[in-house]
Amino acid sequence: MIFIDNEGNTNPKLNLALEEYALRHFDSSTDYLLFYINEPSIIIGRNQNTLEEINQEYIEANGIHVVRRISGGGAVYHDLGNLNFSFITNHDGKSISNFEKFTAPVISVLNDMGVAAELKGRNDILVDEKKISGTAQFSTGKRMISHGTLLFDTDMGEVVKALQVKMSKIQSKGHKSVRSRVANISEFLKAPITMAEFKKQLLIGLYEASEPFETYKLTQAEWKAVHELKAEKYDLWDWNFGRSPKFNIQRNKRFSIGEIDLRIFVEKGLISEFKIFGDFFGRQPVSEIENLLIGVPYDKPQIKNVLKDVSIENYFGQFEKLDFINLVYGND
Known part of the structure; x- marks a missing residue:
């Protein structure tokens, strides 16, 4: 197995682009291991409706990244206290959905560190019935990724705030996340260690459980290709938000001018239907606004x-435009 150096x-x-690039372009006869740590971000599952998973107002105010990954599963919060691991291997027909195969070496190392971790349910690692890791998989047919999070010293307050959805009455066919009781690995260690020390111990433990590793550093040309993949896919609103399954929203609120009730249908990230109801009074028909918003990406800056x-x-009537925009997009 070869350890991929993501160079910090x-x-x-960029890290998700690196992971996908390695999956699709690295030597298909070799197994790889990748570690990466992300700045504060919400990583959305491939089949999820992004807006159902995030507190949009909070993540905008705090500069939190929102990125869709290529694997399924639920939304997770990452920060500098969270270590992500990714095994990139051949798809032998038996490994997909076999989470035990890929979590067992990680659990073994945690056990050796005095952390009583165990695989529970389909794909979660728990300690004392609290989740410290969630895992997911993706297969190209020939190659596959089995990756997961390790909550080492994550800010749990931020997890709650960033994933506390405020959008009301939203319905979609996206796979919604199930929130679990979570904990940090650092809580279960006998003596405190840094993230760097934890990462080193985990890597050494995985070395011992396998054949000797070697470390691979990407060439300049490979990094260029990774950055291109990031720009062409992971940087795009269309991938992170627009790929959400078809969904509809009902939003209503009473203002001084009366009640406004909105029914919004979104498909492939674009507003496909928009209806305004209410007991307000206006000089011009609201159908003009309805027609104006058809085909517009369901994205606050573009709506504005x-x-x-x-x-x-x-x-x-006498009504602030920002109040209307906030009603459309869901900032209460």
């Missing part, structure tokens, strides 16, 4: 841009 990068979009020259009071 903490940008989640489309409405920038619209005199909203013509449709609702």
Whole structure:
């Protein structure tokens, strides 16, 4: 097995691009191990509706990345206290959904460190019934990724805030995350250690459980290709938000001008239907706003841009445009 050196990068979009690039382009006769640590970010499962998983207002205010990964499963919060591991191997027809095969070496090392970790359910590692790791898989048919998180010293307060969804009455066919009781590995260690020491101990333990490792450093050309994949995929709103399954939203709120009730249908990230109901009074038909928003990405900056020259009071009376935009996009 070869250990891939990510050279200390903490940008989640770059790390996910590196992981996918290694899966698709590295030697298919070799097994690889990749570690990476991300800046504060929410990593969305491949089949999830992003807006159902995040507190959009909070992540915008705090500069938290939102990135969709290529594997399924639920949304997870990453920060500098979270170590991510990824095994890149051949798909032998038996390994997909065999989470025990890939978590067993990690659990063994944790046990050796005095952490009573065990695999519970389908794909979670628990200590004292608290989740310290979740895992997921993805296969190209010939090659596969088995990757997971290790909550070492994550800010649990941020986990709650970043994943506390405020969007009301949203329905979709996306796979919703199931929140579990979580804990940090550092809570179960007999003596405190740093993230760097934890990473080193884990790597040494995995070395001992396998054939001798060698460390691989990407060439300049390979890093260039990884950055290109990041720019062409992981940097894009279309991948991170627009790939969400079809969904619909009902939003209503009473203002001084009356109640506004919105019904919004979104498909492939674009508003496909938009209806406004309520008991407000306006001079112009709201159908003009409805038609204006059809085909617009369900993205706050783009909605604001489309409405920038619209005199909203013509449709609702004395009413702030920002209040309408916040109602459309879900910031309560």
